Amino acid sequence: MTYQRRYADDAPSREEVDTLHGPAVLEFGTGWCGFCTAAQPLIEQALQCHPAVRHVKVEDGPGRALGRSFRVKLWPTLVFLKDGKEVARSVRPRDVDELLQGLAQLG
Numbered sequence: 001m002t003y004q005r006r007y008a009d010d011a012p013s014r015e016e017v018d019t020l021h022g023p024a025v026l027e028f029g030t031g032w033c034g035f036c037t038a039a040q041p042l043i044e045q046a047l048q049c050h051p052a053v054r055h056v057k058v059e060d061g062p063g064r065a066l067g068r069s070f071r072v073k074l075w076p077t078l079v080f081l082k083d084g085k086e087v088a089r090s091v092r093p094r095d096v097d098e099l100l101q102g103l104a105q106l107g
Helices: 014-018 034-048 065-069 096-104
Strands: 023-029 054-059 077-082 085-091
Touching: 014 065, 023 034, 023 065, 023 096, 034 096, 077 096, 085 096
Parallel strands: 023 054
Antiparallel strands: 023 077, 077 085
16 A cells, blocks of 8 residues: 555545445545644554555545545544445544554454
């Protein structure tokens, strides 16, 4: 797994996310969000310990269907998925342990 540095404009559809196999983390945010920028070192550190986890950074905002389908309200929001099902969530993480707890739920 390679840590993604930029938020992707071309988000997968909800149907694609629901059919993912294995562990994955959806990270919703924007490149201009100060909270998102501040969280990046924590997210990168946590994901380095879990190379098998797929990391998908999704550009979010008004009218972005995937973020709305996950009821994202604040950035960054990380949704931890196991075989396309949400098992944990972290909103504006403040420390790496919070993210490691979510990653632990992925099995």
